[in-house]
Amino acid sequence: MIEILTGTYQVIDPTRGRAPSAIELDMGCGKGRLALELARRYPDRVVLASDVMLGRLRRIDRKATNRGLTNLALLRADNLDLASYLLPHACIDRIHLLCPDPWPKERHRIKRLVTTDFVGRLVRLLKPGGVLHMSTDHVPYLADWRRILALYPCLREAAAAIADIADIQTEFEVQWRAAGKDVPHLAFRLEPRPPDRG
Ligand SMILES: C[S@@+](CC[C@H](N)C(=O)[O-])C[C@H]1O[C@@H](n2cnc3c(N)ncnc32)[C@H](O)[C@@H]1O
Numbered sequence: 001m002i003e004i005l006t007g008t009y010q011v012i013d014p015t016r017g018r019a020p021s022a023i024e025l026d027m028g029c030g031k032g033r034l035a036l037e038l039a040r041r042y043p044d045r046v047v048l049a050s051d052v053m054l055g056r057l058r059r060i061d062r063k064a065t066n067r068g069l070t071n072l073a074l075l076r077a078d079n080l081d082l083a084s085y086l087l088p089h090a091c092i093d094r095i096h097l098l099c100p101d102p103w104p105k106e107r108h109r110i111k112r113l114v115t116t117d118f119v120g121r122l123v124r125l126l127k128p129g130g131v132l133h134m135s136t137d138h139v140p141y142l143a144d145w146r147r148i149l150a151l152y153p154c155l156r157e158a159a160a161a162i163a164d165i166a167d168i169q170t171e172f173e174v175q176w177r178a179a180g181k182d183v184p185h186l187a188f189r190l191e192p193r194p195p196d197r198g
Contacts, residue, residue, distance in 0.1 A: 002057045005050075005077040005086050014091045016073050020046040022093035025125070027079050028100050028113075031171040032060035038165070039064065039072035045093075050075040050082055079113055083121035094131045094161070095122055099172040099183070104138045114141070116148050123152055126190040131161040135185040137176035142184055149188055158189035 005012065014023050021044040026035040028051055035049035049072060051057055057074045064072045077086055079100075103111045114134070122132055132155065134145060149155055162185060173183045 002054070002061055002074040002076055005075055005081065006052070009085065011088055012075075012086055014046065014048060014087055016046050016071075018046055018071070020044060020071070022046075023048065023091060024094045024096065025082075025087075025092045026050070026096045026098070027082065028097065029056075029060070030099075031056055032063065034096060034098060034165070034168055034170050035072060036060065036063055036067070036069065037168050039069040040067065041164075043071055045071060047072045048075055048092075049073070050077045050079070052076065052078055080118065080121070083118060083125060087125055089124055090127050090130075092125045092130055093127055094133060095125060096133045097122070098133070098135045098170050098185075099137050099176070100134075101136070101138070101141065104140070114145055114148065116151055119148050119152060123154065123190060128190055128192040130190050131158060132188045132190070133162050133185065134187075135170075135173065135183055137172065137181050137183050139182060139184065142186070145186060149186075154191050155188040156191060158187050160187075161189055162187040 024038050024045055024047045026049045029035045029049035030051065032049055035047050039047040049060065054076055057076055061074055101112045101114055136142060176183050
């Protein structure tokens with residue numbers, strides 16, 4: 001089922017009324033290959049997959065139904081709204097932001113999603129110990145992203161946190177690799193809270 005969240009100001013229940021062992025969020029899920037595969041591999045987890053393109057979400061919904069996946073929730077939501085107020089604080093175990101920002105030209109910089117502010121909003125969503133997973137088909141973004149991520153000392157690089165899904169390539173990754181491009185991935189973990197010294 002697709003939940004339409006554009007133009008609303010509610011805070012949704014990310015557990016979808018279940019008691020999941022973990023919650024994964026695929027932001028800008030595109031055609032849904034990662035989200036569908038996560039839902040299949042981890043039936044005890046809830047997978048939230050969001051995008052603004054309703055047609056894409058409808059096609060994913062049909063695939064999920066055909067595959068009997070009941071732990072995949074499709075959200076029509078803008079990335080910024082989702083990160084800012086549609087989800088509660090500290091509710092997500094792993095955020096995937098794969099091949100966002102098709103805006104490599106300098107004059108389009110203003111349109112890019114990944115900024116210091118946006119990363120701060122993603123940190124808000126992560127549970128302590130949660131993981132932020134990003135990839136790009138535009139390698140120069142990597143240096144920008146690393147500079148931004150370094151502004152959050154609470155985030156530590158943790159490549160092993162995505163080892164279980166290293167074999168999954170999203171539709172865009174497949175497309176870019178076929179065109180001869182590298183598509184590097186980054187994973188950062190939010191440090192668990194320090195022990196209470198009180
Ligand atoms: C380049 S595609 C990448 C899709 C997928 N993650 C992949 O790797 O195959 C970017 C996706 O983000 C979605 N998108 C663009 N702007 C968005 C926004 N403001 N909020 C949510 N999704 C957005 C697009 O509809 C598209 O499906």
